[in-house]
Amino acid sequence: MRLADLLDRCLVLEERAGAVYRMFAAAADEETELWAGLAVDEEEHARSIRKARGSVASDDGALITVDGDHVRLAAALLLARERLATTAGPPASP
DSSP states (O other): OBHHHHHHHHHHHHHHHHHHHHHHHHHOSSOHHHHHHHHHHHHHHHHHHHHHHHTSOTTOOOBOOOSSOHHHHHHHHHHHHHHHHHHHOSOOOO
């Protein structure tokens, strides 16, 4: 699997999770803030993945092995994060 494809899949999952949490927040009688906060977290994750995805060309031939092993998936995500960190420069100060 190409890294770009993996990031695309991760982005879809983060966006779906955020949508589910927003639905829970809208339907909840209690814990609305909890569900809304989780939705915001997922939106932030999606934003990070979009940034990482922007640093990987769609036709990049870099292949990674993902066979359901969570350790390998985590390593692939860390690789994407490292690529982002090297291309994005230092974080902006608040």
